[in-house]
Amino acid sequence: MISNNNPENITDNSTFVNPPKSSFNFRDEILKYVKKWYWFLLSVIVFGTLAYLHVRYTIPQYNVSGTILISQEESVSESELSAFKDLGLLDDSKNKIENEIQIIKSRTLLTNVVNNLKLNVQYFTKGRVVESENYPKSLIEINFLSADSIVHTKSKDFRVLINSQTSFSFVDKEGQKLSDHSFGKTINTSIGDVVITPNVDGIESNKGKVIHIKITPVNIVAQSYRNKLSVITIGKGSSIVKLSLNDPVKEKAKDIINDLVEEYNKSTIENKKLTSARTAGFINERLDLISGDLSEVDDEAAGYKSKFGLTNDVSAQTQRVADIDSRNLQEINRYETQLRKIESTRRFVLSQDGKYDILPSTLGFDDPSITSTVARYNGLISQRKRLLKSSSEQNPVVVNIDEQIGSLRQGLIASLNGAKNSINISLNSLRTQDKYFSGQLYNAPLRQKELTAIGREQGIKEQLYLYLLQKREEAEITSHITLSNARVIDKASTLGSYPVSPNKKMIYFGAIFFGFALPFLIIYLLDLFNTKVNSREDLERSLSMPILGAIPKTKSKKSKIVVSRNSRSSIAEAFRILRTNLGFLMAGTNKKTGKVIFVTSTISGEGKTLVSSNLAKTLAISGKKVAYLGTDFRDPKFHNFFELQKGKDTPGFTNFIMNLDIKPEDVVYEQGENDPLFVIPSGVIPPNPAELLMNDRVKEMFEYLGDNYDYIVVDTAPVSLVTDTLLIGHFADLSIYIVRENYSDKRILQVPENFYREKRLPNMAVLLNAAGDKVGYGYGYGYGAKD
Template structure:
């Protein structure tokens, strides 16, 4: 009889009845998403706590962060005197320059150069800062503080030291130097010399505000000028306002709006001074070159004048020209003028060639206003001077090995060769013209051969005199032009928008963005923590997770028990856990609907490991069946580690006579070891008995089958608390006696990896009619809503 107990014929139908694995893909996806949302919503307090903490941190960060204000200035840089299209446009086809943007970028680097920013630091004394304690943060006093420090030592000492002074204002006439903890070091009077590690200093008061600062500490911070320069070089941003334009935007962020404004405006002024100084240098070099040439030409002209005067005086000649030679002389005079003009050009060309070819003038400026008719030479001279000037500017902040300087040197050498070639070509052209005119001059001279020889000699002298005079007058004119240019030199920078305190805008901290990021972080961090905890969790955490990891029918869930009572169900109980056991009873009846037995239905309750709650489930299930009017007996077959005595009070506790005593004692009958309760809705008890040394061998005895045969005849339900299946073989030895097997899995306790054990038992049909039950579920949505459940 017991070896062929009837089993449910259609396990697949039961699986579809109790499991959700038969749902459509769309339904399962929607269900999964809904469950995930609910999973996170149940932990809303973590998100609230994270948002509150992060927003609080953001509030403290904003409150204790020094505000930074951005101030900007817009200037237009003219490219007329820069390295750009006017000077080097001829070289664009050679690929030397990409576009005029290079010229502007060079100027941007000059604006941020150490030399100019160092001048700004010196002008505004930026290496000395004054701070006073505000309500929350230290506040920098600018442009005037309550006190001012003056240095009597050399700049080389002061500008290269770090030093802090804490000045406690005692009165309008005295102060004390204190340490960082406020302890007085010594007391001094304002205006008196103080000897310090950076030399002698004098601290003077600001009479307008000193009275209001009595009792306050003024902190003076002195930094090396080089460090201050580098700090502002990093903070100052210089860039082209729009691509392809010459408008430059200079901006600076600082905690003091007025300070940032003064720095930018002073920076533009220093840049203007720098560019004007460079232009004046060009004019000065041109004037020096012209003056040197004037000295030489003046001497030559004096010699020719003296020669002409001596010749006329010696022979008593006058300026009258005889009538017969008037016409020829007129034509010859025009030729002489042209020859004189060409000789003047040749002289200038030769002077220019010698200057360019000289090694000492290799990187010197070439006079740019000598008035050559050849526009190519004029343009190349301008390009040459622009490159030379740029080279000198770059060498102030770099060395000759700088790739940019090397590139400029190559361009200068190239221009020098171009100029030499152009001058040689022009010289050859003029010589051809001069040769033609000289041929004509010899012809007309032959015509005048009959004139008095002295008149002819005088004409030669006058011709040379005319050449020298024209060259002298020409140089005088150019010197005057250079002088005028040097006194009306203008900067190539035009300020469009000056830096202003009114235009300053707060850039840090950005309150809206900070709060938004903090809020998002406060919501994201708990989400990530919960997600990672779920990802790394190896425990069964929900009914859905259990269904996903096993194909057994789902019999139900039992919520976690929060009170100390072991038997949690009674006839009048309406708690959530009581309703859960009633649902379990209903599902159990439904699952056993195919069983032909009317009485003696054997229900095994087992689990994988100890502690998953099979004893709690089995005894409360027995109580639930007893409440329904059925005759029920609880049987303990966990002979190794019985725990039923912790749930129900037994006569002798753990040593109460039970199943093992019945098996080992031939004289005992089933009636001798069955206990009857005297409570409301009682169920009988067959406890496990004394712990034997050989539990497995006892369960293989024939008396086990005899006992179950007796129980099936006398009870409607036999609820059996068995041993864990993964630890011992006890349950499998008597599995054939069961009509249904309830497999208990405990939420947040059972390892997901050991679910392979019940799944293998189910697939291999090692236990009859298996159905899984989730114990200690924390999902409150199942039993605590509607119709008064959970009250």
């Protein structure tokens, strides 16, 4: 059925409108994959088979795990100065658990585990499919006589065939005997002397079995288990550590984890003991050194105090000197006061003006003799003054008193002079002492400073000495009470009876997934990178012109003309439908005869000649008189479709144009007795095809054919390569544009679309050629039956 979304091409009730263009059609996308269902089935079968083989021949792996608690307090003793952690010398950070995990996974500990469990020597027994390891006990055991340092670096394989209870043979991979030996005898090998002994009592019952002994270097085995071992903390900030290991042998994995924990504890204990010993030695060395330094400081302090007469309490001693000096100053002041009093009294006594005056009695002399003399002197002066009131100075009594007064005056002066001398002596002594004490007080801060520095150094040495004594005692206690870092919470055990690898569910699920994904991806990529026209839907999405239909792909190689009156093949029916659709598209043509149908395409090879020749034959079968004209002067193919007298060189259209003596009927050849078709071949290939098509003789030919034939089917040249078709396009009543499925590029569909929109060819319609089975002509009513 024809479709057309252009209103200009609607001619009657049988209008043909293209479906609305859509960038995505879900149904079409699904059908694109459903049509390739066998791809998916084959892919799922292949991946399923690969998955089965993988599961069948892969050695299962079991997960074994255990948990331990790592003591964070004890872990700090890893340092050789753990006894001094209170000094801030150690990094007691939160990374200690991560550090312990790295110690657990260290190559050293795993090497010890490999040596303890002899994991570098493996024993295998051949099963139906793969070899299985015998652990912890095998039928035989190999013993090495060479040093471990040699054996542990060697790699070797032995295959031991048990012959009897006393003998065995070495065999190769194919089972061929290499040498015979006896159990318990020394055998010289490339890795040194070895002795193989039976490991079970009933070795005779295992006669004929082959034991594969595999010896691997210890460091390689240790590194292998180090890579497989997982050590993680359970919970953020937790000290609980989980150790897990995947291995084909559950018992071996359990032993590895348990022995690793033991090795870790042993290592931490030995490290702590070594740390304690090193700490004690360090402390003793420091004690000896500091003890000597402390003795030197003590001697220096004693010598300094002895030199300057200092006591232990310098401050108190300085205070006492200050008190003495203060009292001494008070005595000096008192003596100076007495001295001034004596001097004042002496001058008064020696003065003539105050010769008979009373001396002051309140001077407070310290010498009692002076005080008594002053008192007697004042008494005589008073008595004289009383007598003079009633008598004269010549009075004998007055004269006698004057004599006594003179005598006392001389004695008082002598006493004052003596007291003055005594006070001066005492005052000089006190002043000398004052200078001494002042010097002592002046130098006291310097002595105090120097003595304080000595005392400070002495205190530091003493404190350090006592501190080291305390730490030595702590180190001694630690060396005798040493606990391991790890406490086992759960011993190593399997999580279940099923292996963790291979995961059958995930493998089969993955096989199904990839079984569907791979064909899907291939189909998607093929479709993504496929630029060819694949279906009628591609034409509907890209073109707005009417679609005449589709011609199925022909498989016939015998005859190019596939249409006959009695043919019921799918391609014959397709051409009959095409003939019917032509009537709809040419319904608006006023011509009764001479209707011209152009058949063209974008490029060569899209099937113009095949379609045009069979279309002409189909019209001829319907009883119409049809002329088939070839205008492809550059690459004609008429001789491949019709039996012409001279084949490719048969005179035709070009001969008519170039030779004026040739009439149109001279180049018309009748083909077939029944339903004849009148053919005008292209003729000889000219050097100037375009110029020939512009000749007036071309119009003469079309007029002749229009007058004598009902239909003129014209096989033209490709429009994108040459301009030939466009030069004669105005003669056409209908232009059929051929697009070949899986041959024409989608990108060149823009060419016919432009031609249609620009009306460069009249009444254009597109025809899909060489369409696949999806066209739909092979069903019902006998269509598609073989002729």
